[in-house]
Amino acid sequence: MKERRIPAIKDGTVIDHIPSRDTFRIIRILNPQEFKYPINLALNLDSKKIGSKGVIKIDSRFLTQSEVNKIAILAPNATVSIIKNYKAIEKIQVKLPEELVGVLNCTNPVCITSKEIVISKFKVLREEPLEVKCHYCERVYGKDEVEIKRK
Ligand SMILES: [Zn+2]
Structure with a gap:
């Protein structure tokens, strides 16, 4: 319809x-x-x-x-x-890639990406419900926690 x-x-x-x-x-x-x-x-x-x-x-x-x-x-x-x-x-x-590079911000204050200029990298652990893991600090984020870069 x-x-x-x-x-x-x-x-x-x-x-x-x-x-x-x-x-x-x-x-x-x-x-x-x-x-x-x-x-x-x-x-x-x-x-x-x-x-x-x-x-x-x-x-x-x-x-x-x-x-x-x-x-x-x-x-x-x-x-x-x-x-x-x-x-x-x-x-x-739409298709979620296995790895999200430069797309999300890691909000963990002790993560290297919040101190130095490093391109963020997240591994997609699960698509639904979403679960992604920061490559650097290994913190895992769910859908309501991920911060998507605007640009
Ligand atoms: Zn991190």
Whole structure:
């Protein structure tokens, strides 16, 4: 069934199958304050796949690979569709890599990454529920604890 609750967009990006509770976090990752065009979102839509989902439609903007990877951290079941002239010309199933390099901040104050300029590195232990481990201090973080870099 087509989602009709949010207006269709002519060109842009649709992020679907986001857990409802993580929809605002995903919007924040995308730095919406820098957008020049409308963003529409809906929450608490029924989803056979994940129960309650959110959908984000972004007008006239396409995501970078790095942004798609960040979405995978919070929404491993999300799909990202590229819309051109009201049609989805490409549908990407997001995928969480085994290792996240330069994507997350380690918030452990004694971790070397908080003292020196070191590119962060996390190993993905589990996708759902998310569990990642800092390569340097070995602290393990869950989904609600991870701090995703904005840039
Ligand atoms: Zn660390």
